[in-house]
Amino acid sequence: MPQITYVQPDGARRSIAAAPGATVMLTAVSNNIPGIVAECGGAAMCATCHVYLDEASQAVVAPVSEVENEMLDSAASGRRENSRLSCQLVLEPGVEEIVVHIPSHQV
Template sequence: MPNITYVQPDGARRTLVAAAGSTVMQTAIANDVAGIVAECGGSAMCATCHVYVDPEYIDRLPPVSEVENEMLASAASERRETSRLSCQLSVGGDVDELVVHVPSCQV
């Protein structure tokens, strides 16, 4: 089972076991991870599940899609090179471990 570590703005870390094929957002919502709002429920229609992928893991992920890129432009927190929508990040397969940093605000 894949592990996802969520790092809060204050540096607090929480590692969760995720179901293979689930998204970083789904795992966060199911486990009440603070800072992941997910207003659209994973439809890539908002940027309230914005995360910063730890640079060590960014190359393991598929590239940002055009839709995701457009949504990231409206993120409440600063967009960075490692910014992703957590609803678009599936775990399992090639991604068996992931570290993401939760931004200080989503809305």
């Protein structure tokens, strides 16, 4: 079963087993991962599930869509080159692990 590893701002790590097809955001919310607010519930409309995608994980997720790209500009912690909305990060079949770094604040 694939894993999502969440890295907190203080460096603490927590790995969660997730089913293929799950999103990084829903897995975080379902497992009480701090720092993922997800106000819009996964509709790519709020940027409160913003994460920084680990470099090794960038090759295993779909590229940023136009809607996600626009919403990332309003991320509270500041956009970086590796910024993503965790609601748009889907565990595709065959992916073994995705690593995301949670920003210091979402709102």
